[in-house]
Amino acid sequence: MAGLELLSDQGYRLDGRKASELRKVQARMGVFAQADGSAYLEQGNTKALAVVYGPHEIRGSRSRALHDRAVINCQYSMATFSTAERKRRPHGDRKSTEMSLHLKQTFEAAVMTQLYPRSQIDIYVKILQSDGGNYSVCVNAATLAVIDAGIPMRDYVCACTVGFVDETPLADLCYAEESGGVSSLALALLPRGGQIALLQMDARLHQDHLETLIEAAMTACKGVSKVLDEVVRQHLQEVSVLTGE
Amino acid sequence: MKDTPLCNCERDFLLKAIEEKKRLDGRQTYDYRKIKITFGTDYGCCFVDLGKTRVMAQVSCELVAPKDNRPNEGIMFFNVELSPMASPAFEQGRQSELSVKLNRQLERCLRNSKCIDTESLCVVSGEKVWQIRVDVHMLNHDGNLMDAVSIAAITALCHFRRPDVGIQGDEVTVYSPEERDPIPLSIYHMPISVSFSFFQEGTYLLVDPCEREERVMDGLLMIAMNKHREICSIQSSGGIMLLKEQVMRCSKIASVKVSEITELINKALENDKKARKAGGRCGFAESMPQERITALKKDKTAVEMTDVSERANEIVQKAEALPQTVPSPVVPVPGVGQVGQGPQNTWGLDEEEDEEDSDEEQEEQVTKMEEEHSENKEESRGGEVVEISDSEEEEVVILHPEKPDRTPKNTGSTSHQKVAASSKKRTKK
């Protein structure tokens, strides 16, 4: 691996965090007036914007409609200026398409789509600045946007990536760590029931370590969920005061 | 073109059957379908049959300039092609969700796990490296494409030989296989994907779902591992809720399955190597099923040429005269030869003979069935005998054709020696 030491002997990481420490999460809901729901979320230096439209009548080919539940349509894109190298294609390549697909399946698991037969819910997520953990940040931002749109969900969906270095799981990887060749695992969790909505892992890892890694990821996700919970309650309070009759 | 819709009764039945631990084809919950690995004439060409699912992988290579950030590494490129042959729902040239999923999962499984030594593919640093391209074509879709794809891809990579290169100064020479023996790739480990499907919100779990099971499942968990029990990739898909315990259980099952499949691949590779060493032909002509009723093979045939010049003249005439004047060879009684005096029909297909044939073959069939019967008894816990594996066997009817008594009318008729076909069919038992 590259010469960089991902975890110092003192137990500090490249950016000075402890192994299980998350990056700072900041978020705001209801950033757009026109959309049914929207949110902006920063996790460290990764920044994402999520917008939700719907549920609404299916536009385009009607054959996509499902007679027993809503279709979730996700689009993930990265701003051309989001990475150090200017991206030529903001969306449509294999990786983005896959990411859209993963977002879609994550929310299909969490959103109560059976309440809206024959309709469609659009979730658009854009990465404004990328510094690792793009998938997790998108999920977290989209969760807030879905809540803002008043669409029923079983629970929050929180996501986090974890890595594995020197027998130690590292929570919430940043770009330097991700590209440093550690085995990384991304996990989307419904924290209350401990259900995993999406699990994805890359690179080699011995079977015996899997459990510790999943455990660490679940803890990290629960950490994220606390922050999101605060954001939602704060927002709820502010708005409900305004509409107070 | 649309796929046939799934009706409610099928869905209900399948779910109920799964609850009772029964599967459509009589398998147990954690059983794989029959895996069959065959190779093509080329190096790096591999066919995998997983039950009725069938895929083909072909590895090819090319000298290209390396990527800027990795000047000393060869390039791996994967392409999973969902040919419309495999299912009417697949459209050509469209990036469907499934194709993205399979492509990315294969990349993740084989490239990100660094199973191939890409540094050994470097020819001239920063200038020329080998690009290894793996094309996987779906031929028939009956569920669990991912596992079939991963087996086919890794087997084809193991089977592949790239041409040797020599460097003299700035000159790079690529030697043809005749000049120098081609070189195999160096493969560190063999990641194999194992798919688990979940039903009824994760209550039930099946290994290797077939197409109809895939259509009623809630979600899928794909775990790629090697035989050293190292996980190379995990991917969940579909809207399922997993619990940690389920993931752990699946990873344990996967490690068992992976070691079985790895063994099978190694055996297949070894057999092929032996066959090639023995100098036998290992092309499709050999892999062509000999005993299928729907298959027929004809040895090298000479075309009788005695009246070619006449015919050629005839054509000249035709070109000049009106086409109607052609003595049109209407087949008065089909089945019997016509104008020319072609060689005798070499296939004993008179009805009598045929009956004899089938009688014999029935006897064979019986013994075969009995064998399998006892096998099944050992296999099946609970004594459910009727398993598909043997009813499938029923398709295989051996109708050994009579040795063709070709009349050597033509000079060109060469006798062709049949190489005993080493049947590469094996069941996973």
Add this chain to the structure above:
Amino acid sequence: MAADMRLPTIRKPVSLSVSTSDRKDLVVPGDVITSDTGFMRGHGTYVDEDKLTASVAGEVQRVDKLICVRPLKTRFNGEVGDVVVGRITEVQQKRWKVETNSRLDSVLLLSSVNLPGGELRRRSAEDELTMREYLQEGDLISAEVQSVFSDGALSLHTRSLKYGKLGQGVLVQLSPSLIKRQKTHFHNLPCGASIILGNNGFVWLYPTPEQQEEEAGGFYTSLEPVSLSDREVISRLRNCLLALAAHKVLLYDTSVLYCYESSLQHQVKDILKPEVMEEIVMLTQQKLLEQEG
């Protein structure tokens, strides 16, 4: 013409001192509302392991044994009798599809409209063919919810003279939760314009008609030019509505009117400037409080 450009600033909410936030029961998705099984599950909730759990973020409402969670913001959930303003999206066999800001496009059956020439006329095949002459894609209508289909789609009707095709005017799309339910949603405001406050959050502003045209069947629309003064009134109203919506003030005839009156000291184009908006809304709210108190 000087352009007015501003840097983004954090919008300060109009803070009314009555921060009685604990007064309401606020929940977020996944929160257990009660584990008592004696309650009935309403909108915005689901039962998970015998616990009544919220599925949306909002305020818990209890009617007898029925527990609902009302989200802060949502698409229009139509009920029978609601007045809606909508746009025709499609002409189908014997029906129009109408976009009404609900989950599915609403349906306006050919049999639920008044056709010119007698209310109780049978719908002939000819009518089916000339449906596009009455209403075509893009037309705006006002209508009333007649019934709700099992999948949640609304069936509309325009069998009253007050409903039908809309002519010249301005459509303002707002959140449905800001519209206050009232006896009537059609108002001729004293400021010289009329307003239809659709329950679906679509608000229609139009010049007050001289007199009701009879026998038009609701398909005739006047194309006479609207006078400048009327236009100005309508634009002012539109901006007032947006200002009120931005500060989440419930919309009904009085609040709109008060806001209009408060805005008179500013030019129409200035109303949407944040500080002006804040001022106007403050004034409106004070007036409303006075009136209540």
Add this chain to the structure above:
Amino acid sequence: MMEVCGSSNVTLREFGCEQSLLSRPDGSASFIQGDTSVMAGVYGPAEVKVSKEIYDRATLEVLIQPKVGLPSVRERSQEQCVRETCEASLLLSLHPRSSLTLILQVLHDDGSLLSCFLNAACMALMDAGLPMSCLFCGVTCAIDADGQIITDPTAAQEKQSRALMTFAIDSTEHRVMMSSTKGSFSVYELQQCIAVSQKASEKIFQFYRDSVRRRYSKTL
């Protein structure tokens, strides 16, 4: 001129065929000529896209999948050759406003690929039970530097040849339904190649017949 006839080059490599080997398509076949091998699958008559609908006959689509990489111009032109042959033999007017899709997958290319495509296509169409006015087969002839005609050439023979011709020949009157040629040759050579191909086609048609007969041997 008789020296051509005496040549031992005029042989067909051993060939084989398997029908109904795939479970999904309505008809399938694999055809092997020496080492050259093609798999064919047919779907139809099935639903047709509105944009491709023809009011008085079925729409036939032929797709050729190369073994490596994506289909290119070469495949497109082969697709057209095969499609035109199939269109001439199929009774497309019996299934108006429907689609027939024929997919051909190269399994191994060792010369005479186009003729192998045609043979596999014919077997697959027969397996699908589509109405046809006649059968067809493909024969490839190469003319080498010495002017000798080689039927069913291997890839190496193709490379050394001066001209390469592929003919599709129908089963009833042994007429040429399609021809695709490359390289230079004289009129006489062309005629001779046609004659050779017609002769060779008899063998292939007899093979078709044997093959189908064998297939139905159980229900006879």
Add this chain to the structure above:
Amino acid sequence: MFSTLKEKVGEVLLPGDEFSFDTDDTISLTEHVKPEKVVCGPGLRRSGDRLVVCKSGVLRHKQPNLFWIESQQRRYVPAKGETIIGIVTIKSGDVFKVDFGGSEQASLSYLAFEGATKRNRPNVQVGDLVFAQFAIANKDMEPELVCIDSSGRANGMGVFGGGGLLFKVSLGLVRRLLTPHSEIRSDLDQLFPCELVVGMNGRVWVKSSSIQQSLIITNLLQSSDTMTASQRQQLFQRVKQGPL
């Protein structure tokens, strides 16, 4: 021609094989034979004065003068009066759209059920199976299904009840199953009691007392497609004796 045709009954024919109408190929020493009428079934077509085979398969004959080609086709082409198993895919207004495995979906009016009126609509959901008959099956028109016979009776047609399994077999096997004294059927009868619905479109629905039995029947039928009668009987015998 009649005689040449008859000679060929039971033989395998290929597309392009022809029979000419001329009687001179049969040299009759007796009086001139009257040209006989021949009815062409599937796979045979008249073209001018010839009879052309257009599908590969075995030539079959039924008295007095009906000839057809029996083939192992998989794709179904609708024909008037045939009964099929369809899957309801869309409910739109007054009609259901039904998938039957052909080239387009058939329409089925909700009034075409026994006892259905404008008020009393049949209870059919999307995804349900219907057993219905073609009222219109014409290559140029949308096929139309009905679930009543000419006298307005259901006659076994209509929506399927719950349970059971649907599977596909070749069209040839379906025809074999539906022949008046089908051997396969009688063999099956000896195995277990079961409810079997066979559609001409290659779909078979089976319901029996247990899931296991339904599965066995499904697999037996699917495999008997490629078996000779004696092989099949052996297999059935084995299943019967098997410890079930």
